Amino acid sequence: MSSRTAYLFIKWMIPVAIVWGLSYPLTKLITVYSSPMIVSVVRVAIGSVFFILLGKGLSLGVKQFINGLFNFVGLLTFLNLGVYFSSNPGLVAVMIYTQPLFILIIEMIMGTKVKMRGIIGIILGVIGVTASAFLSFNLGLLFGLLGGVIWAIGTV
Template sequence: MKNPGYVYLIFLGIIWGLTYPLTKIIAVYISPIIITWTRIGIAALFFFLISRGYQYGKKEVINALLNVIAFMVFLNVGVSISSNPGLAAVMRYTQPLFVIIIEMILGIHVSFRYMAGILIGFAGIALSVTSARFDPGVLISLLGGISWAGGTVYFSRNLKSANNIKLNAFMNAFALPIVLAITPAYFYFKYSLYIILILLGILAQAVGFYLWFSSIKLLGPIKASAGSLIVPVFAYIMTFIILGIYPNMLEIIGSIITLAGVYITLSIK
């Protein structure tokens, strides 16, 4: 494992996997949109304090719209209004499939092994969802997967040489007022859980996205996207460790299939 991008993906899986049980704990007491803009706000401050500046321009704005605003809004709205939030959440992991589609449209040859590995990985995730009832919330979450895929390819093609810290500082600062503007008049919030929100902001939004963009730089959009499929696997592990909730048999089998698909894709030279 000479390429540090693989190490970044493992830590990314752990960190983003951890956000599932933490969000599950606080979502009962704090509105999803409050969780979203708090994460973005903390990440914006965190990155600015480290970088003492921003990297901004038209390309950076487009990147922020795709990777932060559209992705997080579609996902949070979709999960919150869906009658099947588990399936809605899984829709974000259609992202590697759409990355391949976009790359092929742009003229990149994608090998059969890449496609097979990602399809196997996504099939494992889909298997772990016990219900397959589609509704508008699921379809909205699917748009989140599409926007994330578009953002991944866009970053790889236009901002690969960007300063990751200054870029993330700008993206989150740019996204914050937009997400604040769509906060509903009615929301619920419990102040005693704010420390978990701070932890989510630093880990999931700041450290997580830094690792994500670094992985794209080192591995390319297809391999990095395939690697992101390990997040649900770590989510089951972290949920068990923190909440004591055992994964069911479908989740275990699905995780094994997902890991096999990820291995197939990441082992390609």
């Protein structure tokens, strides 16, 4: 890795890691004073303004609308409800990031051939999620899993 690459990595990845790492505990703190739905709306609004300013125009259509419903409205709603109802927002984040598992399962249902490596990954992932959930299962974790499913549907 060149020194320029290392510099760019540090310049961009450290702020991303800090912001991303703080988002779950901050969401937990905010939901004490505000409803999870308001938190979702504010997050979508801030993200929308950010990407409209950085993007090269706005693309509107049925595909984009459906994608937005699943990947923004659905995902963020379940995420924020999960953080609100859980005593462990980090574990809710783990449940949200089960999305790749659900993508593979949805793809298999839709007829896509999945290699043995993918099937082993699904089995290990389900075992990991199940083990994590048994540590302290609550309504928040269920919302986190639903968020992962919604995100996977929106992605597929």
